[in-house]
Amino acid sequence: MHPQTDDRCERIRQLARLAGRSDARVPGGHVAFGHADVDAALGGGLGRGQLHELFAASADDPAGAAGFAAMLCQRLGGTCVWLREARAERRLQLFGPGLSAIGLDPAKLFLGVLPDADAVLRAGADVLRCPDVGVAVIELWRNPRNLGLTATRRFQLATEASGVTALLLRMEAEPSASAAATRWAVRSVASRALEGNAPGRPAFELELLKHRGGGRGRWRLEWDRESASFRDLERAALSGVVVSVPADRPLADVLPIRKAG
Template sequence: MQPTLIELQRQITALAPMQKPTDQQGFVTLGAERADAALGSALARGALHEMFAAQAADAAALTGFCAGLAQCISGDAGRIVWIRQGFSETEAGPLFMPGLAALGLDPAHIIHVRARRPEDGLRAALEAVRCAALGAVLIELWGMPRSLDLTATRRLALAAEASGTTPLLMRLAAEPGPSVAQTRWQVAAAPSRALAANAPGRPAFDITLLRNRAGASGQRWHLEWDHERKRFRHAATVSGSVAAVPDKRPVPAPVERLARTG
């Protein structure tokens, strides 16, 4: 990890003289009116936000939602550091830069760090969050590592408050635990509406706000990502046929998703 951390420090040092644009300070709107209203009109920058995949199969949805959120936070000119634990990359696959470009992100503005252990990822994350020239830092960890405790989240939150850089903690195969995160979200894949000529629809997400220190929590929304405007928006209900109940076979129980607010 040491050579990787040294290289990350070198790249961060090169960014240090840069200043955030004035519209990058304070808060960021998602673009979805009801979600923004629940957050008190906007999502706080310079604060720790925690995102959970509802199930293992929702890893891609979590990646897409966090990529869009990082774009909202950073803007077109902002730099993003994306830190991924090696096991997470093994299980969920490597980042696909053409896919991120299709979401509206510029791959040239993404600094990708691959950490072998969770401790290494958290150490690199702390270095990155301390850099005020960055827009967002995505920290993708797998499971329930012991190193990701209340103290670790407090360090990230304090560094974010001091620099104004926003860390997004991405959790795969994990459950909510002690954390000082400003908000906590659950992300799942959702059906999308086909575009003209039956073209594939925009990326859609089933989002639940599990925690909101600035207001009420528990709200659930169906959002889609508009890569042209680089904003989320509320998606219309997708109509369609419903699968028939299997004949002479038991109906499987619904899979429970995260419900604890931590």
């Protein structure tokens, strides 16, 4: 392992200890979404120790895609390291109360803000070699020149060796050749108000664009904090738990990310 990687891993271990994180390492295998159809399409769930690509479906969906990534961090467990560019931090900030609202303790998420896409890619390669990390979110905007099949192969090989799960979060980007095990498009949809017009659960339209096992599909889901899992949005609406669809309450209002400034 490169000395710089060793230093980064040691800093992550120290931060995890300071945060009281004792479950940094997570088992291999798959983690289920908690939604039968999605898990069936994935052959049991999202593969740990693999690279997964998450795309904001449109220019209006970065908050939704980031929220989905945060929910997967909660679902996957272990220490979470989130890497992003400084310009992303200036546009959309991770929001502590929003993280708490979905059940992810913001003190257990370590945020690295770097000057440019190349720095994010270099740091990502190091973090993915640290077996004390449970999941790493590598957030990139548009289509960086040095992100391609070769870079994603390096990421995938690193995840396989360390057991770290990598979420490559792509904003305002076009899909290209990649070694990722799965590729998702995330589109924001209106949440459904709870009783008393309380803010509804975050809701998404998710499309599985690529899966090594061959599964594909599109689903409308909402995040249930109590069970830390995803549930079918339409079935939830018919259950009697929710009462209306507020057109003036966008997904970003109930997600762990907000516009900077």
